[in-house]
Amino acid sequence: MNPPILSSLAWSLVRTWGGRLAGFAIYFQLVRVLAPEDMGLFSAAFAVFVFLEIFADLGMVQAVVQRPQVTPAQLNAVLLLNMLAAVLLTAVLWSAAPLVETLVGIPRLGAVLQVGCLTLLFSSAGFAQEAMARRRFEFRRLAMRTLFSTIVGGAVGVWLAATGHGVWALVVQLLVSSALNAGALWLRPAWSLRVRPDFRGVGQLACFGTHVTGMRLVEYAGTRGVELLIAMLLGPHALGIYAVGTKIHYIFMQLLGLALSDVAQSGYARLAADLDRLRAAYLSSVSAAALAATPAWAVLSAAAPEIALIAFGPRWTACAQVLGPVALLGALQVLQKFDTAVLNALGRPGLTLMLSAARSLGALLAVWLAHDRGLAAVAMAFVASQLLVAPVNLWLLHRHLKAAWRGWIGCTWLPLFGGCLAWIAMSLARDADAVAHATALVRLLMLASIGGATYLVALAALGRRQLYGLWFDWRALRRPSP
Known part of the structure; x- marks a missing residue:
């Protein structure tokens, strides 16, 4: 096997398993401190974030990775579309958060949604950069970014949970991890932002991204959609029990x-x-x-x-x-x-x-x-x-x-x-x-x-x-x- 490919494979495994194992260890620590109501409240909010992130991404990350050639001008167009979608979705969620809280019937959900929705902006800022890093087989960089953001964000979350901040420990953990992820990607940009965006090739990317988005929506319905429905029908305590009970199965x-x-x-x-x-x-x-x-x-x-x-x-x-x-x-x-x-x-x-x-x-x-x-x-x-x-x-x-x-x-x-x-x-x-x-x-x-x-x-x-x-x-x- 080609040495660069072998090295990329090794770092891809570090990124995949290292990040997951670190995340699992932090999750176990948080669960032992927090109450089921806190876990259920955050799980309901996270289900909303995941749903909106599907539309903020628009399938563009996978499309950029799969495309044989992509220019800096097209990447700037993708970045601009992702950011515009994220800003629009963040504004809509911020305004509709009280209504969502009423529909779902979970107290404090609106406030969690309004603060946590900022993660959409952080994530969208890094979509195109992550796609280019994967195209260039820069899996070592992605691995170190994932481990660093997971550990730092998790440490902040565990400290806040131990000091009695409840569900906000999970919200702050998510915000810190998302911000560090995006920041690490932009420390060494893969292209120049000075190039004028070119939207002519975005149509083909969007066509591929539509299929990716459809698949993600189907997967969402059977996982996070189920959790959101449980929150609406049985409340945050039941959702917390369900989310934690299925975690080991997920692992x-x-x-x-x-x-x-x-x-x-x-x-x-x-x-x-x-x-x-x-x-x-x-x-x-x-x-x-x-x-x-x-x-x-x-x-x-x-x-x-x-x-x-x-x-x-x-x-x-x-x-x-x-x-x-x-x-x-x-x-x-x-x-x-x-x-x-x-x-x-x-x-x-x-x-x-x-x-x-x-x-x-x-x-x-x-x-x-x-x-x-x-x-x-x-x-x-x-x-x-x-x-x-x-x-x-x-x-x-x-x-x-x-x-x-x-x-x-x-x-x-x-x-x-x-x-x-x-x-x-x-x-x-x-x-x-x-x-x-x-x-x-x-x-x-x-x-x-x-x-x-x-x-x-x-x-x-x-x-x-x-x-x-x-x-x-x-x-x-x-x-x-x-």
Whole structure:
């Protein structure tokens, strides 16, 4: 591999994982200090900020990165459009914040929106600079910027939270991080601002950006849109419990899903012309991921009370009613990362967008229908809505990958069945005296050991043929094609 590309890849990983791990560590510290109402209030405000940032960006960052050539004059046009959109959106949100507070029904939301909306200006100022840095493979610079802004902003937020400033600790943390991000990008500009903006080439960028914006809106509806709906229907306390309860699930998905999807996308694209090899690679990847990831999700679900207590403290034990069912869904969501990669490799991104839209719509309907039964019912309904889309997923794979659903069932039934057995064993063991009277950490270790042992016994008893087949498939895939 080319040394500059290898170095860029390494720094890209530092930027991605370093920033996320630092952010996760800071988040855990903040949650242990702040109350659920504060976390819920900020989550509702942040959902509004994310929604407006989609329109402030206009998909231009990705468009600039993808475009073969871009001139300084076009970059100035993009910067001007981003800033104009951000100023307009900031002004609208500032004026409409009291109305939004009334509609959502959360006290103090208006004030948080009016102060926090300044992040739109900071973020928009750095969009084009970040795009150029990515075009030039300046991932070391981006990595250091992300780590620095995350750590400094997080330190300020933790200090304010510890000194009793409540939700404003999160608002100030967001403002500081956003300002440092933008400032670090403009310390060494990628082009001159003296060049007159050229709007002639912006149309093509905007056309590409429209598709990016559509995809982001669909993803938003199934994530931040769900949180905003929970805030409106159940209030900030319930949203705080839900947001924190799904955080560990999100971390697991980031650690597992992001790495898997990136590798799978690159590997499947090379095999797109050979359907037989693509099918074999897909089934082998799904089988390996199911075998490796399923027991982790089973432990995360069955030991949700212990994990919530250890990670967030006693005031957050109610998070287990959200984390438990959502973690079980994670075992399927990791496998669906490969489905998306296959459909994209086959040139069917529209199908992945359709599936994402179906999941987002199902999630919103589930929250709406189950909200009057409490947060636990909402979590269960959310999981059910996502499971209902799974058969459509398999049908599309069967149609485009030919008989993939039979192979999918053949290579996933055992890990999923073993994971269910492990979950049942851990749930039954929880009532045993030795487990029930242990500390939370010891209880977690005991349950994880019981679940892991049950899973391994199930594989040894029923899955030796599948394990041997996976080994031979892996060796075959590693052989160079003739």
